[in-house]
Amino acid sequence: MLNIEQYIRKRKYDGEVNEFILSDKEQHINFFKQCIDDYFNEYLNSYNINQNELDNIRKSEKYKKKVRAYNQDIIDWASDTYDKHGIYIDVHIVNLIKKEQLFLLFFQEDELLDIAKNIHRTLSERYVFLNNDLQIIFDFVKNYHKINSKDSIEDIDLIFSNEINQWIKDTYQNYGVNLLSFAYHWANYFFEHPQIWPINHKVKSNSNFATYEYDYKNLDNVFNINNLYLKVSERPFMCNHKKDLETLIMYYWLHDISGEEEYWTEYHKILN
Known part of the structure; x- marks a missing residue:
């Protein structure tokens, strides 16, 4: 119809x-x-058809538009799952993906397949009709990774040093990993989880919305960079780039979270 x-x-x-x-x-x-x-x-x-059926058709068309960024086979599968079972399968999968903090640094299919298997195992326990859908879930995971790694890296030359710019471009070209996307998501994850902030970075907040603010000017293990780098240092594009990774996270913290862009210049002076 x-x-x-x-x-x-x-x-x-x-x-x-x-x-x-x-x-x-x-x-x-x-x-x-x-x-x-x-x-x-x-x-x-x-x-x-009656009004309820018309409403269902309208909802189905609306859902197709919601998932239109994915490949066509995924759109068809997600839409068919919604029509038959009334669940937003993309939401369930994405919520599970987001639990993997390093997802955007994955570059090998085996890593993405492991994520897909875990998701399939979790979801098929709840929705038995997904038992035979491991392959399409794997395709979804790969497609989601590709979509979220597509952020432009063309306008970075005036932001970071030549060395960092080249590192970002080489990593994307050789591994399909967008370091800017990862830094952005890590900065937001870190902001949303104050329970992982070290005590010496917590400052009592005057705001009614939060108990503490994060002291990003204390550069000793800022953004838990020591622990983070320990987890990612063995990736071939991360060797000797601990400070560069911190710089990317700092950029997004200042420009997308704290709104204190003026510290960016001071931070650069400290680094140099």
């Missing part, structure tokens, strides 16, 4: 209508009015 946009598109194609011929303006107006009238009074009635 077609939605109204698809129905009008088909009628327009079948009728070879070109709305850019302005001399036929009145004819086009009448044509599209007739399409709308026919859609509601003839086309929908021909399916003999």
